[in-house]
Amino acid sequence: xxxxxAEIFTLTYGSMVRQxxxxxxxxxxxxxxxxxxxxxxGVRLIDEFLAKSKINKCVDxxxxxxxLAKVGFKMFLNTTASVTSWNxxxxxxxxxLEDNPMTDFVELPEGCSRxxxxxxxxxxxxxxxxxMVNLNxxxxxxxxxxxxxxxxxxxLKLISTGAENYPFKDDD
Amino acid sequence: MPAIYTILIINKSGGLMFDRDFLPGIxxxxxxxxxxxxxxxxxxxxxxxxxxxxxxxxxxxLLQADTFDLHCFQALTGIKFLxxxxxxxxxxxxxxxxxxxxxxxxxxxxxxxxxxxxxIKCELFDNHLNYTITGxxxxxxxxx
Numbered sequence: 001x002x003x004x005x006a007e008i009f010t011l012t013y014g015s016m017v018r019q020x021x022x023x024x025x026x027x028x029x030x031x032x033x034x035x036x037x038x039x040x041x042g043v044r045l046i047d048e049f050l051a052k053s054k055i056n057k058c059v060d061x062x063x064x065x066x067x068l069a070k071v072g073f074k075m076f077l078n079t080t081a082s083v084t085s086w087n088x089x090x091x092x093x094x095x096x097l098e099d100n101p102m103t104d105f106v107e108l109p110e111g112c113s114r115x116x117x118x119x120x121x122x123x124x125x126x127x128x129x130x131x132m133v134n135l136n137x138x139x140x141x142x143x144x145x146x147x148x149x150x151x152x153x154x155x156l157k158l159i160s161t162g163a164e165n166y167p168f169k170d171d172d
Numbered sequence: 173m174p175a176i177y178t179i180l181i182i183n184k185s186g187g188l189m190f191d192r193d194f195l196p197g198i199x200x201x202x203x204x205x206x207x208x209x210x211x212x213x214x215x216x217x218x219x220x221x222x223x224x225x226x227x228x229x230x231x232x233x234l235l236q237a238d239t240f241d242l243h244c245f246q247a248l249t250g251i252k253f254l255x256x257x258x259x260x261x262x263x264x265x266x267x268x269x270x271x272x273x274x275x276x277x278x279x280x281x282x283x284x285x286x287x288x289x290x291x292i293k294c295e296l297f298d299n300h301l302n303y304t305i306t307g308x309x310x311x312x313x314x315x316x
Contacts, residue, residue, distance in 0.1 A: 043288060048277035050248055051270070057228075057248060132249045 001052055001075065006101045013102055017118060027115045034117070038124020039131075046129035049075060061158050062086070064135060065093050068126065077101055081154075097152040100145070108146050117141045123154065134162030174261035174312045176305055177240065179272065180206070183289040184250030186214030190292040194305045195314070213254070217244065233265070245269050251276075267308075275300050 020030045053071050058064040062083075069081040079101060085094040102119050117123070123139040130137050136159040143149035177198050181190035188210035193200060201209065217231040235242040236259065243255045245268035253268040253276075279297035280286050286294055 044281040047247065047249055047251070047273070047281055051273040051277045054270070 003078075006078065007104075010101055010104050013121070014106060017116075021116075027112060031117045031120045034120035035124040035127075038121040038126075039128035040124075041121070042125040042128020042130075043132050045076070045125060046132045049129065060090070061135065061161075062090055062093075064130070064133075065095070065156060068130075069095050072129075073097075091158040093156050094142070095154040095156055097154065100152055103144075103146055103152070106146060113147045118144065118146050119152070126154070126156065136160045136162065173258065173314065175258040175314065176255055176261065176264070176267075176308065177258070178254075178256040179301065179305070180210055180252075180254040180256075181276065181292065182210045182214055182252040182254065185289070186211040187289065189251075189290070192298075192301065194302075194309070210254075213244075214252070217246070217252070243268060245273070247273060267304075271304055272301065275304070 017030065017034070020033055021027070024030055024033065049072055053067075053075060055067055055071060058067060065083050069083045073079055073081050077100070079097065079099045081095040081097050083093050084096055086092070100119065102122075106118060108116060108118065117140075120141065123141065126139045127137055138157045138159060140155050141152070142155045143151055143153035145152050176194055178191065178193050180188065183189050188207045191206050191210075221229045221231045230246055232244055234244070239259070241257045241259050241261060241264070243257065243264040245253045245265065247253075253272055255264050255268055257264050275297060276292075279300055280292045280294050281288070283294050283296070286292065
């Protein structure tokens with residue numbers, strides 16, 4: 001796979017978030033926009049992931065989460081996440097980001113801690129990508145190194161699985 | 173002589189996204205007919221999964237006729253890649269699964285002006301696909 005310089009990516013992402021903050025002047029709105037952008041990226045990215053990773057169908061949500069954390073993050077961010085804190089039903093888990101290139105060099109401005117979810121784009125990407133393979137999930141940051149937490153933690157929750165049977169319904 | 177006649181791409185709702193013939197002189201169906209055939213194939217494929225005695229069937233992968241083979245690869249996102257080929261053309265399943273799916277991910281989906289699930293009108297995709305298929309044809313000894 002083609003690779004690119006991580007710094008230019010980090011800086012581009014940073015200037016985009018900054019511009020959004022300037023344009024909308026509302027942290028909540030920025031979070032929303034980032035999530036939306038991510039979603040639109042995710043619905044396209046999933047096909048590249050499937051085409052290039054050469055993985056096969058996942059057996060269950062646990063399997064999907066593992067592949068997302070180990071293969072997906074590796075492919076697109078050159079890092080991996082660990083999957084922990086499963087609930088008893090196997091529908092909720094946490095992705096712990098060990099090293100996130102998107103947050104290199106970043107210090108949040110005053111008053112943004114616990115409000116601005118700087119990497120909210122990632123949540124959108126995950127939501128969009130899994131939507132395309134019939135997994136409805138919600139995804140949120142609960143801890144962020146930028147908020148002075150020890151790690152970055154994404155909480156992933158399976159809401160429903162779409163019809164397993166083809167043909168897909170129209171709203172799929 | 174092995175040959176790839178036609179490539180079709182069908183979206184997850186059965187709409188035709190792309191069709192291209194690669195050899196001159198093959199009988200052509202007109203645009204509307206191709207559109208209809210694509211959506212019929214989509215339905216037949218769906219029926220085939222229900223006929224399967226085993227669960228988790230992904231549908232028809234290969235249809236063999238006396239004059240051609242039809243290979244179908246369905247990605248996990250529901251998009252289908254079809255290739256009409258000369259019978260016994262080798263490695264078509266891999267061509268669809270790896271090469272063409274890759275090209276689609278790179279040159280259609282990453283084009284910001286391409287709308288997902290709509291007709292693929294991307295020059296880069298066209299060129300790379302053309303290059304791939306002509307390369308194969310040259311290797312198989314077709315006049316270029």
